[in-house]
Amino acid sequence: MQAHERLTAAIRAANKDGGTALVPFITAGYPEPAEFIATLKAIATVGDVVEIGIPFSDPMADGMTIQRSSFVALQKGVSLKWIFEQLDAAGKIDAPLVMMSYLNPLLAFGYGNLARRALAAGVCGFIVPDLPFEESAELRAALEAEGLGLIQLVTPATPDERLRMLAQASRGFVYAVTITGITGGDAGLPKNLAVYLDKVASRSELPVCAGFGIRAAADVANVGQHVAGAIVGSALVEVLEQGSDPAAYLRSLRQT
């Protein structure tokens, strides 16, 4: 099984018996670098796939919460190299990992080296929010050489033809952005969400996970009626910010 297929398998396993896969996101090393691995392991006991955010100085697609966490992590010295060192020494983590990173830190690390280190560290795929498909050939090739997936994002504004193309190009799962905005908004989920998510699901052979604006158990249940999984980002980072128990919060999202 290639690494990216582990993502697909983990989401499908969660879907057995009608469940919805939960994909929690944390900014690496936030709020404290020393707690990174402990936090990661704790949320991996609840999440089916865990998304690790690589902090970046210019997080253009993120809202205030994730921006803030990113700056704090950078100030505390978190880097991609440090994250790999931590993961290498972490031992067993209960869920396959995905890295969410803007392109420039990956470019600086070097694509070939990145793919090898990622595979060794238990990372199965990458989400790169400022890398549209048209610019992605080089990174995709480097990742695929190690069996890693480049996960494609689609949005409600994505035209149908492009949606099909992106769904086909994606590996692991398809990331359906629920709103045409940024992460962490208060607007909640849009009204025509069901139509949109059903459309994405019908165009994709891979499982679809919905992200942006998912904060409560009702949201997870809502998207779970249409797609395979729910991605929880800003709301979880807020829980970490407040010093609350992230695993308990994630468990609460499963209770309806």
Added chain:
Amino acid sequence: MKDLLQASIDGDLPDERGRFGPFGGRYVPETLVPAFERLEQGVRDHLHEASFQKEFRRELREWVGRPTALTLAPRLSALWGTEVWIKREDLAHTGAHKINNAIGQAILAKRLNAKRVIAETGAGQHGVAAAAACARVGLPCSVYMGAVDIERQAPNVDRMRRLGAEVIAVESGDKTLRAAIDEALREWVTDPAGIYYLLGSAVGAHPYPYLVRELQAVIGEEARQQMLDQAGGLPHAAFACVGGGSNAIGLFYPLRGDDIELIGVEAGGTGDGLGQNAATLATGTPGVLQGAYTMILQDDDGQVQETHSISAGLDYSGVGPEHAMLQATGRVQYVSARDDEALEALEELCASEGILTALETAHAYAYARKWSQRNPGKRILIGNSGRGDKDMPTLSKYPPRTRTHAST
């Protein structure tokens, strides 16, 4: 790289993917892809179409006040030992070259049926130009400006508001230009069909570097003809300051095929260390920032670094991708001038020619002066990108050195 330069001279760049050789491209979130595709189509449909050009040229003539003058600087020439000609963008409406781009894009926004315009600004010059241009074409305008810059540039904030624009304080990120661009992009995403994003420099994702160059090229087109008419020939060298690089590309692009040494001058700040300057081309490395693969100031981990310059308009960690290409091909040489050198040059120009230039522009003079010492007798052209009235709060911290005028 020689073929790349030839492609540039032939007018083949950017290519259909928005690339200037390896530089440029479109690195934007998927949510923005439809907005950029829409804009690209709009540029293709309108920019070189006759009725757009007719309106644009008329507004440049009748509202902006073009052509701007080309001024011989006899006293500066005598001091430097070269023949110095100055292209006077400071005489354009609102006091800088920024207005060329702003009015062009405002006309485009109108033709694309946008309901409102958003813009970012650092020091406020582009914000003022965008506010004025939007008032001129009758579109509401919101300007995103870092909270730190709002504090530093209060007079420009007031100017924008009087011109009818809403000024939105950006509290995220570094609270300066970089954060303002990010915030404007975030707003654009919410309504790509109704909003037109009026970007202020030749930076960012395709088609902006191309669009802004095409609108600013009027600087170099005029200057080239004026040199032939007034100076009797082209200059041996041309100088422009480079922040994002819109005035420099506007001056250089029409001169790229001529036998003229082209020199871009960046902000050398207080020194060579990371964070002490904004000399992106002179000291940076390639990377992706705000939509383009270009030269950026970054650390070994690919984190973008803060910059320093006495001039807010040059204080940016990236640079337009076409400049990165022009550097890689060797066609343009990029150098830097320090804060103190720029201040000195500003003072010298004021005293010798009666022109208070912008602090940004003063960097070009600082290097042109050095170049002149090594190349006596040559003829040079300096792009005077803006006037310095806006810099009075900064300049007041550096009182002019007392000059004694001998009485006769």
